[in-house]
Amino acid sequence: MAHTIVIFGASGDLTSRKLIPAIYRLFQKKRLPEGTQIVGVSRSAFEHEAWREQLEVTTKKYVGDAFNDSVWGAFREQIFYQPGDIQEESDFHKLADFLKSIEPEGPVERVYYLSTKPQLYEKAIAQLGAAGLNDDSDGDRRVIIEKPFGTDLASAKALNIATHRVFREDQVYRIDHYLGKETVQNLFVLRFANSIFEPLWNRHFIDHVQITVAEEVPVGRRAGYYETAGVLRDMVQNHLLQLMMITAMEPPARFDADLVRDEKVKVLHSVRPKTGGDFASESVRGQYEGYLQEEGVPKNSQTETFTAVKLHVDNWRWQGVPFYLRSGKAMSCRTTQIVIQFKEAPHLLLGSKTRIPTANQLVIQVQPAEGIQLHFQTKVPDTELKTKLSSLDFRFQQDGGQEGMPDSYQRLLLDAMNGDASLFARSDEVELAWGIIDPLLAAWRSPASPPLQVYPQGEWGPQECTQWMTEQGRQWFDVCPVLRG
Known part of the structure; x- marks a missing residue:
């Protein structure tokens, strides 16, 4: 089954320093499901090729000697960029259309990674729901939420309630890299x-x-x-x-x-x-x-x-x-x-x-x-x-x-893609x-x-x-x- 990883906050430090290097290494080790596509989403104006070139520089920096030019050459073709603002509902509908344009026919499993400011988690989840991007009738839909999950008990409960309006608990992956x-x-x-x-x-x-x-x-x-x-x-x-x-x-x-x-x-x-x-x-x-x-x-x-x-x-x-x-x-x-x-x-x-x-x-x-x-x-x-x-x-x-x-992040991303929430x-x-x-x-x-x-x-x-x-x-x-x- 085809897989797509959608990273919100694609222009941020976590994406370039941890997420893309981890996904690249999984691809290099042949552990990434075949045909996995990575779509970055942020407000920054990038074309596909410009983002790929930027990620090549940062990935080479963070994986060091493990970087291989020929492997990257194959991997980069699976990377895409879609400009979008979490505050704009229309941008999520554009994202939905873009995903349909690059994904093959048939069931596709998607993982949405919220690599944004914590203040945007609730809004991003609501927008995913409003655009129908949580619909798992044609493949699993999962959301990964970075820490901190709330700033106290009241805010954590509120975020849980907002999340469960859009995603079932079995679709939610709250990540702690430790x-x-x-x-x-x-x-x-x-x-x-x-x-x-x-x-x-x-x-x-x-x-x-x-x-x-x-x-x-x-x-x-x-x-x-x-x-x-x-x-x-x-x-x-x-x-x-x-x-x-x-x-x-x-x-x-x-x-x-x-x-x-x-x-x-x-x-x-x-x-x-x-x-x-x-x-x-x-x-x-x-x-x-x-x-x-x-x-x-x-x-x-x-x-x-x-x-x-x-x-x-x-x-x-x-x-x-x-x-x-x-x-x-x-x-x-x-x-x-x-x-x-x-x-x-x-x-x-x-x-x-x-x-x-x-x-x-x-x-x-x-x-x-x-x-x-x-x-x-x-x-x-x-x-x-x-x-x-x-x-x-x-x-x-x-x-x-x-x-x-x-x-x-290699282990945790792979577990999320495979639907294993143990960690x-x-x-x-x-x-x-x-x-x-x-x-x-x-x-x-x-x-x-x-x-x-x-x-x-x-x-x-x-x-x-x-x-x-x-x-x-x-x-x-x-x-x-x-x-x-």
Whole structure:
């Protein structure tokens, strides 16, 4: 069956930097359905050939050595451009006519990708419906919506309602590129295909879980957006909660999109609501030095660029095991990692001959180099049973072959084209996530909010956060990427 990918916001950065390179690589690997056509839509005035030439330059830049002139020569013939303004209903009717003119007779599957400003999502969806572009009587119609999906619970609900007026839930694909990363997908395999891990994946053996998304760069030119978002909206509501759900979920009966997402939603249902003093005692908020000097930032801004939040998952598996979610800008390095901190051995068998005991850790590194590291105790050679912490490393890059590690958008775009929603967020999932974040946002904007701690750039956040963890008898895994590409 023929396929068409329609990208709204075609002249934007995401399209040239991520989407077209991902589609090109799928074509190069012969994974794209034969005859797939790509249609870009935006207000910019382009002819087909001009857009193809521009994309050739950017694709060559972003795929690097994987770019092949002859492959691009074949691929470019499948790229088209249709000028259009999301605000103009007539432009959507023109788009419908154009699609009919280039698509073959018979059923055609279409994917509409909203790579636009979030403020335009609702309008774009309504216009698709008004032009009949949601009609799936002659082939499936799906819509991919980029994050952020709403800015709070109320706006997320409103966007869900507007979306469902035009598309059924099974046609809606809310994308989070973190879920397309190999390490995140491998969490399913690590847990549910290995008998050595799953029996230990519970409150009996795990002391706590840390999920860190650290960014080395400051806010920079994104200050205008960041002032309206902050780290809770920008990172925690989507990326970190998604990683927590996959880490904490129960095994589904089978790997089916609805069953997988059912188990993820159960995790969010189990998160203990925060009340009263919980907001101050179970979270830390910070702002890096120099943020107030960024262009577009008010001099009295209270926007947080760092947070650490302690969540409790009140179910049979995780009762009493805290989940620490941490993210920040201008930190020591760029890394995304999940640390499974096991409990210490119940009895120190080797007595005074051993060094200070350190509990086992499983470090799942999502980026930059994707892989897994297991920390465990071994004997120091040529000593009387003194121990040291050693590690076993696994790097996905080593198993990636000549093709290397795929960009996350390759997997997610292909899944959307094939109708597999396993790695996409469902409407109830999005609303439950906002239901966790909204009370934190309200508490942090209230007169009784916890103090905004200032931290130097290039560190692991405020010193108060380290002290907060120490007071709980734990310590952060403040290690820049343990695995290198």
